[in-house]
Amino acid sequence: MMTYEEFKSMVHLSRREICKEIFNENKDLIKVKKPERVVKNLGKIFEATLALSNKKGFHAMSLRDLSSGAGLSMGALYSYFSSKEELLRMIQDQGRRITSRILEEQIGTVEATREKLQTAIVVHLYLSEVMQPWFYFSYMEAKNLPKRAQKEAILSELSTEQMYADIIKQGQREGIFKPRDPEMTSAFIKAMLQDWYLKKWKYQARQVTVDAYGKVVVDWAFAYLDNQTAMEQ
Template sequence: MLNFDVFKNRVSISKENMYREFFQENRNRIKIKKAPVAVKNLIKISEATLALSNKKGFSAMSMRDLSTEAGLSVGALYSYFSSKDELIEMIQQQSMRVATRVLVDQLTGIDDPHFKLKQAIYAHLYLSEIMHTWFYFSYMETKNLTKKVQKRAIELELFTEKIFTDIIEQGKQDRIFRDVNEELVAAMIKAILQDWYLKRWKYEMRNVSVEQYARFLIDLVELYLKP
């Protein structure tokens, strides 16, 4: 069993590093060129956006709301993005970058489909726990994205499903897993993974930890795939 704290230490997603990358990826959009100042304010802006979106929805959030929550003037906000559409695009793209990189890194070098499947479930669940507000925001606010960014969000959804599809297909070829529709199983796994970060309150109420949830899902999938 992969311990959640071990995973956190292994991937080492610090707030400062994540927002430093955020700044570097958007240097051409951000008017503030001093990295320490920009990173500090990007943290304020992003966390305020995520908090307000959770409370009232991104579409209902005004620039005045964001200004008050972030503790920055409206003019200062426009030094970092030109519109709400650009802001949500920047946030979505950063969450996609981090999620893709971590998932790929955690599975690199693993050949055994049985172990790889477990590792993929642990990695996705634990990452969604570390970046809960980002994952929740990305799912709930997809409808407010531009068509271009919606397409990327769909591509990420299919990319993560394909991770599971490919693992199950390899397991079938190696006769480790029984003959199943790997695309349906992958979609089912993805839906259960999403339930953790979309309805976490339900599992908190039942005193279910992320480690217990991961173990349950792994047991469920292994039982279904058992030859």
Template sequence: MTTAGTHLPTTEDLCRSVLENNRDSISIQKPEFAVRKLALILNAALELSNKKGFQAMSLRDLSRASGVSMGGLYSYFDSKDTLLKMILSEVTGAVEAALGEPPAEVRQTPRDHLLWLIDTHIRLTEAMLPWFTFSLMEAKNFPAAERRQAIDSEELTESYFAEVLARGQQDGSFSADMPPLMAALTKPLLQDWYVKRAKYRRRKVHIDSYIAMVQNIVLAACGAATRTTAEKAESDPA
């Protein structure tokens, strides 16, 4: 019921998508070459950036870590800023693809839809962990246009939650005095999973427990019944 049926993207999926969306700034002709090297470059870029910050990562660092020469890098982007934009737009695209079209069975009740949104978002961030970490850390530091895109994406995610919460309030699933900013405050709960990933790993918190916990906090705040053990067993058969 709440477990994601949606396809979670692999690194190769993402690189292929990056290639498609940046045909003009990538001068490599053969897709199989491009995708393979893009994976090397992007993986290295994400790792270095998430360790030291994007600004602090020099293209010489990136060249060394990826095994692609300085000149080679510039066959895949025409400026360091373009590299940043590539990654950011891939993340916002993935969120839209994953949350935008919920399966028919969860749309029927606001409660299931809400649980599905939480589950799907957290599993998506887990599958794309370095991408989301990057996006969160670096979105602030850049030009107005890109920043605007990040804010819009942010608000789109929030609107998915706002819509389902409002629908649940109308049909009586959720309490009438649910906080009006509940949608806004759900996001930081989802984000903590990847922002503090190291902490949860250290404490051996499993992703399923984390999802269940966020679902229960949000349900409680909405004035709905929290998830039963039976319900958990059904949706998380592992």
């Protein structure tokens, strides 16, 4: 099974690279046009937004709070977004794009169905470790999003579950997985992955590493799904 260190060596997800992607996706909205300055200041803005939101909630965070936290003037903030709602959209959209893209890239390198499911589980887990503040923010703020954004967040979560379900269905067609309910099994896998980034304090107190946690989730999935008769043939 791929380790967390191996994942980080293959997937470069620095704050700088994420901010460059956000700049490229929102060039028509961002008034500052010097890439280096944009990347630097977007990093400050997003880091402060996630820190403040995870402490007091996005809607309780004022732009004055953000200005102080990011070390930028109010005028400078408005050079990057026109409202808190637009800032929220930028953060949510980019996080979902990155997660979806990397999952698809990594799963696409694997042929065997059993290994594909294992890869899908650990890559999602490792992404949530690298991007833990975003994953926590995205989950906790979903209920406060405007209706359209709420729908997009729900569809994003369901698409991840559907990815697991599709792999499970393929394994069932091949006879290597038992005829378990694919959607319910996928929901349980997703719930276990969410527990890692939502309650990380619990596992830190127990000195559980991300690799050890990933092994437990994978072992559970295969213990529940594996068709031992087919595997022995």
